Amino acid sequence: MMGPVLAACLLIILSTAWISQANGATCKKDGGVCTCNDQTKNVDCSSKGLTAIPSNIPVDTNRLELDYNKLSSLPHTAFHSLSSLTSLDLSYNQLQTLPAGVFDQLKNLETLWLSENQLKSLPPKIFDKLTKLTILWLDTNKLQSLPHGVFDKLTELKTLYLSTNQLRRVPDGAFDYMSKLNRITLENNPWDCSCRDILYLSNWIREKKGTVSNIEAAECDGGTKAVLEITEEEAAEDCVYPNTTTAIPTTIITTLASSNDDDIPELPVPQENFQKFLGYQEPDHLPTQPQCLMSISGYLGLMMSLVLTSAAILYVIHFLKKA
Known part of the structure; x- marks a missing residue:
């Protein structure tokens, strides 16, 4: 009967480690760039050259x-x-x-x-x-x-x-x-x-x-x-x-109203302005290379934790059926 007990303990340990990793993936202890203090709940990301x-x-x-x-x-x-x-x-x-x-x-x-x-x-x-x-x-x-x-x-x-x-x-x-x-x-x-x-x-x-x-x-x-x-x-x-905000001078309005369409030169529209006109917007920021690597390592750790957790669950079920 020691098998299911050990498996349950393993399941608890793995779950705790997974939650810790999910919450603290930005900290140095988990391969991140910031320093985290669990007691004071302080996160120090200063002087890291961060662009995001x-x-x-x-x-x-x-x-x-x-x-x-x-x-x-x-x-x-x-x-x-x-x-x-x-x-x-x-x-x-x-x-x-x-x-x-x-x-x-x-x-x-x-x-x-x-x-x-x-x-x-x-x-x-x-x-x-x-x-x-x-x-x-x-x-x-x-x-x-x-x-x-x-x-x-x-x-x-x-x-x-x-x-x-x-x-x-x-x-x-x-x-x-x-x-x-x-x-x-x-x-x-x-x-x-x-x-x-x-x-x-x-x-x-x-x-x-x-x-x-x-x-x-x-x-x-x-x-x-x-x-x-x-x-x-x-x-x-x-x-x-x-x-x-001020009103447009009436002289300018009169001049524009009396102008011929043929007299108005065709102005080139920059590509980025055209994209904004169509509703295209750049994302708020793009991740830097260290952040990409940090995210990849976090996902790999998460997948490994899920695999081990699944194995522990199957292990518990196997011993319960035998019992």
């Missing part, structure tokens, strides 16, 4: 470090299986944009690093699901504007880094819902103090001076004056920025 996020990151990961890599884009489902994350570090990469909804499943996230990238803009509502966020790093990017209401859901935010960008203004009410904010960095931005749009920021800084640290460091473009010192007389212009 590794697959099979354990779903119970608490802290994920992807800093100092070569990520230039993210698929919108990049973190949808990692709802346990409380800390995500994407700093020191080459991100130029963020897909809408990429953070929507990270409802437990408390700290988000996006510093030292190449972000020029943010999608509307990109942070709306991050209601537990307390620290947000957006400094040292190329942000030219902020969507209206982009921080409205961040009621728990205590620290916001916006320094060293290309911001000329912030939308009215941009910081009104962050009642727990105690530190913000606004310096090294070309704040346009000649436009009426700057008055919200100027008034907000004066109101929060003494309760929110570092806000006095914000200076007008050229460093001639602090933003908090701007008066309504100085910010008298109604400025229109390049990213603001």
Whole structure:
């Protein structure tokens, strides 16, 4: 009767090993590129030259470090299986944009690093699901504007880094819902103090001076004056920025309407634009060679585990029939 007992033990061991491999295939212990700590639930994938996020990151990961890599884009489902994350570090990469909804499943996230990238803009509502966020790093990017209401859901935010960008203004009410904010960095931005749009920021800084640290460091473009010192007389212009939608001048519309079709030159359409017109889109990213090898080794290990598990099951059935 020892045969079935041994077979059952073997079955349990193999099943446990298979589950461990399926969950941790991205970690070094299983041939992956990242370092995983089972006790702290931390996964360190920093400084690996990654151009895409590794697959099979354990779903119970608490802290994920992807800093100092070569990520230039993210698929919108990049973190949808990692709802346990409380800390995500994407700093020191080459991100130029963020897909809408990429953070929507990270409802437990408390700290988000996006510093030292190449972000020029943010999608509307990109942070709306991050209601537990307390620290947000957006400094040292190329942000030219902020969507209206982009921080409205961040009621728990205590620290916001916006320094060293290309911001000329912030939308009215941009910081009104962050009642727990105690530190913000606004310096090294070309704040346009000649436009009426700057008055919200100027008034907000004066109101929060003494309760929110570092806000006095914000200076007008050229460093001639602090933003908090701007008066309504100085910010008298109604400025229109390049990213603001404006109407097409009527002279252009009239000219186009009176033009003959024969006078309009035929413009060549680049192949990639034609493909986009037809609805063709490139995938979010292509796997790198190490990731392909990692996936192949993971599949081979999985198949081997299934074969051994099947053999153990047949072994148990054989002895049960004999008994």
